[in-house]
Amino acid sequence: MIELNNISLTYPGHPTPVQALQGVNLQVRAGEVFGVIGRSGAGKSSLIRVVNLLNRPSQGQVRVAGSELTALSAPELRAARHQIGMIFQHFNLLSSRTVFDNVALPLELSGVRPALIKARVDELLDLVGLSALRDRYPAQISGGQKQRVGIARALASKPKVLLSDEATSALDPETTRSILGLLRQINRDFGLTIVLITHQMQVIKQVADRVAVIDAGRIVEQGAVIDVFTRPQHVTTRSLIDEILPQELPASVIARIRALMAAEPRRSGQLLRLAFAGDGSEQPLLSDVIRRFGLDLNILHGQIDDIQGQTFGSLAVHVRGASAQLAQAVAHLRSAGVVVQEQEIAHV
Numbered sequence: 001m002i003e004l005n006n007i008s009l010t011y012p013g014h015p016t017p018v019q020a021l022q023g024v025n026l027q028v029r030a031g032e033v034f035g036v037i038g039r040s041g042a043g044k045s046s047l048i049r050v051v052n053l054l055n056r057p058s059q060g061q062v063r064v065a066g067s068e069l070t071a072l073s074a075p076e077l078r079a080a081r082h083q084i085g086m087i088f089q090h091f092n093l094l095s096s097r098t099v100f101d102n103v104a105l106p107l108e109l110s111g112v113r114p115a116l117i118k119a120r121v122d123e124l125l126d127l128v129g130l131s132a133l134r135d136r137y138p139a140q141i142s143g144g145q146k147q148r149v150g151i152a153r154a155l156a157s158k159p160k161v162l163l164s165d166e167a168t169s170a171l172d173p174e175t176t177r178s179i180l181g182l183l184r185q186i187n188r189d190f191g192l193t194i195v196l197i198t199h200q201m202q203v204i205k206q207v208a209d210r211v212a213v214i215d216a217g218r219i220v221e222q223g224a225v226i227d228v229f230t231r232p233q234h235v236t237t238r239s240l241i242d243e244i245l246p247q248e249l250p251a252s253v254i255a256r257i258r259a260l261m262a263a264e265p266r267r268s269g270q271l272l273r274l275a276f277a278g279d280g281s282e283q284p285l286l287s288d289v290i291r292r293f294g295l296d297l298n299i300l301h302g303q304i305d306d307i308q309g310q311t312f313g314s315l316a317v318h319v320r321g322a323s324a325q326l327a328q329a330v331a332h333l334r335s336a337g338v339v340v341q342e343q344e345i346a347h348v
Contacts, residue, residue, distance in 0.1 A: 001193045002028035002051060002161065007060035009046055009217075020046040021057070022217040028195055033187050035208035035225070036197045037240060043217040044197040048163050051195060052084045053077060065160050082110070085154030089166040091146040093138040093153075100125070100134040103152045110157065124152040128182065144175035151182065155192075162186070164196035168203060180207045201240045205229070205307050213237045226310050230275045231339055245303055245314050253301045257318060269296075269320035272330070275339040277312035285336055286317070289329040295321035 009021040020043050028034040038044045049055040050062060053069050062069045067080050093102050103124055107117045125131045128148040138146055147167060154162055164183065168176040184207050187194050198204065204211050204225060212222035215236040221228060229245065232238045249257075257271065276285075290297055297319050304313035319326060333340050 001030040001065060002026070002034075002195065003061070003063040004047075004050065005061040005063075007047075007050055007057045007062070009043075009050060009055055010058045020217050021050070024060070024214075024217075024219055026212060026219065026222070028193060029210075030193055031187070031191045032209040033184065033194045033196065033207050035204040035211040036195065036214055037199065037201065037204055037211060038197075038214035038236070039199060039240075042214045044199075044214050045165060046217075047214060048165055048195060048197045051161070051163055052081055052086065082157045083160045084163060085157070085159035085161070086163040086165065087147065087150045087154045087167045089169055091138070091143075091150050093146055093149055095138050098135050098137055099130055099141065099149050102138070102149050103156055106153060106156045120156060121152075124155055127155075127186075128152045142175075143171055144179060147171065147175075147179055148182065151179075151186070155186070160193060162192050162194045164194060166197060166199070169198065169200070176203070177206065183207060201243050205244060205305075207308075213240065226277050226307050226312060229307060230277045230312055245305065245312075249301055249316055253316065256300060269318055270326060270342060271300075272317050272319055273341040274315045274317065274333065275313070275341075276315075276337065277307075277310060285333060285338065289332060292332070293321065293325040293329045295319050295325060295329055 004024055004026040007021055007024040008019070011018045011020055024047060026034075036044050036047060046055055050057050051064065053062065057070070060070075064080065065083055069077060069080055072080060094105070097105065100121055103121045104117050107120060112120075122131070125134055128151055130145060130148055130152070133141055133145060138149070141149070150167070162183075167183075168179050171179060180203060183194060183196070186192055196203070196208070208225050210223060211225050211228055212219050213228070213234060213236055214220070215234070220234040221232070221237045228237060229241060232241050286297060286299075289295060297317055300316045300318055302313065302315040304311065306312070319329070321329075330340050330342065
């Protein structure tokens, strides 16, 4: 549905140009919700605006729904953009137009007949739950309601792709959840391909199927959300995930580990960091390794969460026992799909 091939983007700058994107390659499948996450200044806003050529890349090709946008003439590009809707962080509504008229605007600009405009806008306002507010102005509605107007407006021309540019970052957590729920509903009901950018892993966790992590204008990691959460490879990814699933042990847990070392220095054991998802979360693996390999196991820290119906989690466990049995236990856990990181207690 969307292909970005070797995309680079350089902005004029003084004393030197600024390279916002460097050799970006992405493929977004039809009907999926694809997230792009990164810190401020990483290049994510530049990237999403390349998809509809609001930013024209310095190098590379952009293909959307079978059309190579970078090769189109200006009139052809305007026509192609009707297939790409966009919602914005700060809503971009016209203060002088009502809710109804803001949603109707792209249809008016396309020359659609008034009767058809009314039918389409009524349908969209019902979809986003704003039929009762049709005659209000942006100053008279909340931030979440403004974003629902923005979503309805973006859907007016029946696009195949919806781009979300930090659409929830100006909203409170409860409103964010409702807007993300609406986007997921739209995705499922209409098969709409959605690309959203954010700096919040919580947003990715709630709504995205796959995710790409961008850092300094480069894609440093990408994959299914559940895989990226449980097996982060890049330091930037691990830092972002830390917002939801802390990667570092709390000081109180480290103190408990050191107390165990001091109490029984000859049996200091080993610290295992376990990450699991899906089927691995439903198996009695810890009790199994205790029985099978004769180990003493103490859970020090952990968290269990859910990604769109899939359970995932992380545990820190202190294990004591014979080294051979410990090695067999680690191998057993890995064979069951658990990601195991071994750490010597002395190095904590």
